[in-house]
Amino acid sequence: MADKTQTPDAISAYYQTRAAHHGVITSDWLAQAQAAVEQPDSSVFHDLGTEKPFNVIDEFNGWRKQPDLAEAVAAIRAMAAVIRASEATTMMELEIELKKASDTLKSWDKTSISLTAGCDLFIRYVTRTSALEYEDFNSAKSRLLERAEKFGEISCKARKIIAMLSQDFIFDGCTILVHGLSRVVLEVLKTAAQNNKLFRVLCTEGRPDGTGVLLSNELTKLDIPVKLLLDSAVAYSMDEVDMVFVGADGVVESGGIINMMGTYQIALVAHSMNKPVYVAAESYKFARLYPLDQKDMAPALRPIEFGVKIPAKVEVERSARDYTPPQYLTLLFTDLGVLSPSVVSDELIQLYL
Amino acid sequence: MWRRSASFILDERRRTSNSPPMADNNTTRAPFQNPDAISAYYQTRAAHHGVITSDWLAQAQAAVGGVSGEEYPDSSVAETGKEKTFNVIEEFNGWRKQPDLAEAVAAIRALAAVIRASEASTMMELEIELKKASDTLKSWDKTSISLTAGCDLFIRYVTRTSALEYEDFNSAKSRLLERAEKFGEISCKARKIIAMLSQDFIFDGCTILVHGLSRVVLEILKTAAQNNKLFRVLCTEGRPDGTGVLLSNELSKLDIPVKLLLDSAVAYSMDEVDMVFVGADGVVESGGIINMMGTYQIALVAHSMNKPVYVAAESYKFARLYPLDQKDMAPALRPIEFGVKIPEKVEVERSARDYTPPRYLTLLFTDLGVLSPSVVSDELIQLYL
Numbered sequence: 185m186a187d188k189t190q191t192p193d194a195i196s197a198y199y200q201t202r203a204a205h206h207g208v209i210t211s212d213w214l215a216q217a218q219a220a221v222e223q224p225d226s227s228v229f230h231d232l233g234t235e236k237p238f239n240v241i242d243e244f245n246g247w248r249k250q251p252d253l254a255e256a257v258a259a260i261r262a263m264a265a266v267i268r269a270s271e272a273t274t275m276m277e278l279e280i281e282l283k284k285a286s287d288t289l290k291s292w293d294k295t296s297i298s299l300t301a302g303c304d305l306f307i308r309y310v311t312r313t314s315a316l317e318y319e320d321f322n323s324a325k326s327r328l329l330e331r332a333e334k335f336g337e338i339s340c341k342a343r344k345i346i347a348m349l350s351q352d353f354i355f356d357g358c359t360i361l362v363h364g365l366s367r368v369v370l371e372v373l374k375t376a377a378q379n380n381k382l383f384r385v386l387c388t389e390g391r392p393d394g395t396g397v398l399l400s401n402e403l404t405k406l407d408i409p410v411k412l413l414l415d416s417a418v419a420y421s422m423d424e425v426d427m428v429f430v431g432a433d434g435v436v437e438s439g440g441i442i443n444m445m446g447t448y449q450i451a452l453v454a455h456s457m458n459k460p461v462y463v464a465a466e467s468y469k470f471a472r473l474y475p476l477d478q479k480d481m482a483p484a485l486r487p488i489e490f491g492v493k494i495p496a497k498v499e500v501e502r503s504a505r506d507y508t509p510p511q512y513l514t515l516l517f518t519d520l521g522v523l524s525p526s527v528v529s530d531e532l533i534q535l536y537l
Numbered sequence: 538m539w540r541r542s543a544s545f546i547l548d549e550r551r552r553t554s555n556s557p558p559m560a561d562n563n564t565t566r567a568p569f570q571n572p573d574a575i576s577a578y579y580q581t582r583a584a585h586h587g588v589i590t591s592d593w594l595a596q597a598q599a600a601v602g603g604v605s606g607e608e609y610p611d612s613s614v615a616e617t618g619k620e621k622t623f624n625v626i627e628e629f630n631g632w633r634k635q636p637d638l639a640e641a642v643a644a645i646r647a648l649a650a651v652i653r654a655s656e657a658s659t660m661m662e663l664e665i666e667l668k669k670a671s672d673t674l675k676s677w678d679k680t681s682i683s684l685t686a687g688c689d690l691f692i693r694y695v696t697r698t699s700a701l702e703y704e705d706f707n708s709a710k711s712r713l714l715e716r717a718e719k720f721g722e723i724s725c726k727a728r729k730i731i732a733m734l735s736q737d738f739i740f741d742g743c744t745i746l747v748h749g750l751s752r753v754v755l756e757i758l759k760t761a762a763q764n765n766k767l768f769r770v771l772c773t774e775g776r777p778d779g780t781g782v783l784l785s786n787e788l789s790k791l792d793i794p795v796k797l798l799l800d801s802a803v804a805y806s807m808d809e810v811d812m813v814f815v816g817a818d819g820v821v822e823s824g825g826i827i828n829m830m831g832t833y834q835i836a837l838v839a840h841s842m843n844k845p846v847y848v849a850a851e852s853y854k855f856a857r858l859y860p861l862d863q864k865d866m867a868p869a870l871r872p873i874e875f876g877v878k879i880p881e882k883v884e885v886e887r888s889a890r891d892y893t894p895p896r897y898l899t900l901l902f903t904d905l906g907v908l909s910p911s912v913v914s915d916e917l918i919q920l921y922l
Contacts, residue, residue: 386886389875391776391799397877404880411884414776414873415800416831420863420891446801453837478805488799490774491876492782495789499796501771506805 197293240266240285241292252367256302256468257339259289263306264332267325275324282307295484297434297442301471302339305535309335342466342519343368347375350517353462354381358426361386361418361454364444365395366431368464370402372517373429377406384409386425388446391415392488395444415446419453428454432465435518436473437532439510439525441465442481445503451512460514467520470532475507625651625670626677637752641687641853642724644674648691649717652710660709667692680869682819682827686856687724690920694720727851727904728753732760735902738847739766743811746771746803746839749829750780751816753849755787757902758814762791769794771810773831776800777873780829800831804838813839817850820903821858822917824895824910826850827866830888836897845899852905855917860892 243265247258266285272278286303293299310331346368354360354376362369362385376383385408387396400410413421428450432441441447441463451461475481485502494500510525520531628650632643651670657663671688678684695716731753739745739761747754747770761768770788772781772795785795798806813835817826826832826848836846860866870887879885895910905916 388801389776391774391801394875394877397875397879400883401880404882409882409884410880411886412873412875412879413886414830416773416776416834417886417888417891419834419837420830420888421886423863445799445805449801449804449834449838452804452841453834456837456841478808490779490782490797492779494782494797495786495795497789497794498785499794501796501798501802501806503802503805506802 197296239269240288244289244292254298254339254367254466255296256298256466257336259299259302260306260332260336260339260468262289263303264329264336267310267329267332270325273321275321278325278328279311282310295482297471297473298469301434302468304472305468305470306332306335308536338519339466339468342468343371345519346464346466346517347371349522350462350464351376351379351381353427353515354383355426356382358383359386359424360384361388361421361425361428361450361459362399363388363395363428363430363447363450364390365393365399366464368466369429369431370399372464373403373408374406377408384411386411386413386421388413388415388418388450390444390446392486393444418450422453422457422459425454425459428459428461430461430463432463432469432516433505434469434471434473435463435465435516435528436471436475436507437529438474439513439516439528440475441508441513441516442473442475442505443508445506448478448506448508448512451508455512461508461512463513463516465516465518467518467531467535470528470535472532472536478507481505481507624654625673629674629677639683639724639752639851640681641683641851642721644684644687645691645717645721645724645853647674648688649714649721652695652714652717655710658706660706663710663713664696667695680867682856682858683851683854686819687853689857690853690855691717691720693921723904724851724853727853728756730904731849731851731902732756734907735847735849736761736764736766738812738900739768740811741767743768744771744809745769746773746806746810746813746835746844747784748773748780748813748815748832748835749775750778750784751849753851754814754816755784757849758788758793759791762793769796771796771798771806773798773800773803773835775829775831777871778829800834803835807838807842807844810839810844813844813846815846815848817848817854817901818890819854819856819858820848820850820901820913821856821860821892822914823859824898824901824913825860826893826898826901827858827860827890828893830891833863833891833893833897836893840897846897848898848901850901850903852903852916852920855913855920857917857921863891866890866892 240262244258244262247253247261248255250258263282263285266282267278270278270281272281286307289303290300310328350372354372360373360383362373373385385399385403387399387403387410389396389412390399396412400412403410430441430443430447430450432443434442436442443463454461473481484504486504488500488502510528513525516523516525516528518531523531625647629643629647632638632646633640635643648667648670651667652663655663655666657666671692675685675688695713735757739757745758745768747758758770770784770793772784772788774781774797775784781797785797788795815826815828815832815835817828819827821827828848839846858866869889871889873885873887895913898910901908901910901913903916908916
């Protein structure tokens with residue numbers, strides 16, 4: 185899998201994972217459990233062998249295949265397992281192991297922003313502790329493990345916190361436009377439906393991933409009225425929309441977001457018609473990036489099928505994501521609270537320094 | 538609106554009572570009685586999209602395969618039957634199957650054939666026949682704006698002539714026929730005129746974004762390529778018609794570098810675009826246009842990034858409409874395939890077109906000249922009054 189990251193034209197592994205998840209996401213708990221069980225028990229990999237990087241990637245893959253788990257959370261869990269399985273005898277050695285594991289994970293897929301950000305934040309969170317001053321290494325290590333598990337739990341619960349925070353913004357009779365298939369946004373809508381709010385959702389088709397149909401499947405199970413739109417019909421329908429909800433692949437220093445291709449366009453149209461754009465993003469997606477324009481990011485390409493044969497000389501714009509500047513976003517719902525885009529840089533400073 | 542005109546209501550009644558003879562055109566009759574059905578205009582476009590090709594031989598075969606469109610004028614001349622409306626529709630269909638011919642031009646040719654085949658002996662009778670034929674054509678597809686506008690303009694152009702004062706009916710009629718043929722020719726040549734006018738706006742090294750598959754825009758790009766201009770084209774995918782791939786086929790035959798974009802990737806790529814070119818289904822009184830779904834979105838994005846949006850539309854597309862918002866038009870729906878099964882309760886936005894307000898458009902290239910959107914209403918007044 186490490187080979188793919190060396191070719192810039194290759195399919196970003198992050199999007200391969202997302203595609204696999206899209207195929208698996210289902211409200212059927214049984215199917216999810218089966219999918220998780222099919223993976224070898226992660227505890228088996230407490231092999232105190234010499235190939236630690238191999239362990240990390242395997243552990244990571246094991247966690248990653250659960251469709252409900254975000255990729256960064258899988259990475260965090262994998263690194264917690266690294267601490268658990270570590271044979272180091274000094275704190276410095278442990279930190280070096282963690283750093284190596286984190287670098288390995290990050291290089292596994294260079295295009296995934298939340299993975300990179302999640303690993304960085306984990307290391308900072310875990311090592312920023314007074315436990316490092318303990319004379320007894322084992323208690324320091326167990327303290328580290330505690331914090332690692334806690335960080336993993338916070339990240340898991342982030343979605344519930346975000347869903348709770350966003351309930352005040354969804355009112356009865358509102359129309360919500362959703363782009364992309366974000367599990368956080370799905371959680372937000374699920375919670376709203378469970379709180380017996382009446383609203384309807386317009387889903388964009390989400391070419392080429394087909395996120396619109398997948399999301400509409402999920403929403404009809406919750407008895408939420410859904411309407412599918414073509415990507416080009418967003419401006420046509422924007423009049424009847426009350427708010428736009430999107431997830432994020434990453435939140436950047438400017439307060440803007442990087443998300444599935446088309447988000448920038450929708451935010452631009454919504455902004456021109458004075459419709460609020462709400463972003464639901466967990467805090468481990470805050471990244472140390474500052475794109476200056478659309479092309480100023482690591483390219484993440486993916487194949488696009490047009491259904492018919494395309495002439496040989498014709499290029500195709502294959503980027504999977506775009507950058508939405510902060511002036512088009514209204515609010516960000518994170519587990520740190522409801523933030524305006526300008527506050528994001530403050531939060532980032534607190535997180536990273 | 539013309540839907541409430543007396544002649545149309547008369548025709549509605551006559552048609553519903555005459556349904557058996559019209560049964561030949563089943564696919565064209567049934568759709569517009571059911572508002573949810575597919576607009577016949579878009580069925581035609583879809584058929585044309587399948588046929589459009591630079592291969593002259595294939596085009597000729599397609600035209601011939603449409604039950605010899607050239608034979609129709611003769612048959613209608615020979616036919617002195619009472620069912621003139623039936624003739625008009627058949628004539629129209631014969632012309633319409635040629636992929637290079639715009640629908641309004643086909644209607645204009647059909648109406649010219651009505652004059653030719655008319656047995657009227659007074660001018661008033663001829664005008665009534667023309668009006669009936671025009672109403673029939675318009676009711677054949679209520680959602681096609683250029684068809685309606687084309688018929689209206691034809692009638693006004695043809696009857697606004699001093700020939701009506703001639704004592705001799707036959708010379709008056711031949712004068713009418715002359716004007717009808719001339720109008721047909723102007724409409725045919727409109728594309729060439731527009732292509733010529735737009736050449737100054739395409740400069741070397743520019744990047745053009747195109748949405749939809751407009752034959753006028755294709756003519757513009759062809760002419761620019763023949764004038765040895767170097768430029769490249771970004772085509773939107775154009776779901777669900779797939780216009781992007783079709784256009785890229787045509788353009789790569791002309792050796793123009795093409796890049797295909799998803800509809801959602803327009804804002805992402807707008808930085809490198811120099812201008813946007815679209816066609817139009819109709820130009821409305823405000824100076825805005827009605828065009829394929831997605832045009833409004835692209836114009837909005839382009840406007841916010843200060844990129845010019847150029848519209849290429851023939852003058853017979855100028856219509857007496859004034860939509861106040863997106864939904865204020867006759868609905869034109871079409872089926873959309875998502876490739877996977879959709880749950881039953883899920884609705885789908887099936888409208889085939891949207892309305893782009895004039896403030897997002899920069900210039901309109903028409904055969905009347907290069908107009909700004911605010912000038913359109915002046916031109917409309919000159920055309921219609």
